[in-house]
Amino acid sequence: MNQAPSTKHQTLHIENLVAGYEQRVLLRNLFLCLPGPAFVAVIGHNGCGKTTLFRALTGQIPYQGTVHVAGHDLRQVRRPAATGLLAHLPQRSAVGFPIEVRELVVMGRFRHHRFLSSYTPQDYALAEAALQRVGALHLARRDFTQLSGGEQQLVWLAQLALQDAGLYLLDEPTQQLDVYYRRRVFDLLREWVTQAHKTILCITHDLDNLAVMPGYVLNLSRPQPTLQPLSAAVVQAEREFLESEESIGSMG
């Protein structure tokens, strides 16, 4: 039968999302529909509500409207990360105890293990392969807490890759990375979408790397944010908008 699939079963379907904090609504009636795996750069001024969107999607703050991920109503899923629906890289994640990098990365395999069962040599091999992909295999035996901010960021990305979720929420994954590693991370994200068929929402201020990404941009500083296909012209238009006094003036 040639029936169109229900919108509720698309990769990501956000309808009439309203979210913010007491006295301050930051996201007003956001609508977003991704029928298949895609990369979405979430951009906008500091404080426009990018991280707030992720807080809503990860259940950290209440929201109005509906969010479906791979056909599941997120409000009904108690622990979306535990089911592999989504994985989240917050802007800052601290680790308060010494731990070897590969031990932290292998934890990305948590869904494949019962409570307290130990990781297998195959899990560690996957962890090392993930570290290699982000260019950080040389850090495998180092203490994570002693790494630089940029090195730590690469390690988190390796751990995230092992989580093998359908939807990745990345909050400024190239923050603190030098130009070489920024480029490398965007190449990696492109592979996650085109080869592993993941959907990525990536908050970033790194407009320079976006024009060559296949996907969309969502500018939350726009009065009515919509998905626009990424191209050099679109990135340039969004840059000009963000640099304008008009765009700052329109922030509520």
Ligand SMILES: Nc1ncnc2c1ncn2[C@@H]1O[C@H](COP(=O)(O)OP(=O)(O)OP(=O)(O)O)[C@@H](O)[C@H]1O
């Ligand atoms: N718990 C909170 N209570 C009240 N206001 C908050 C709270 N958390 C964040 N805010 C405010 O909400 C606004 C949006 O914050 P958010 O972290 O979503 O911004 P952002 O777009 O991710 O910015 P940046 O690019 O600087 O990371 C900011 O003005 C922030 O001060």
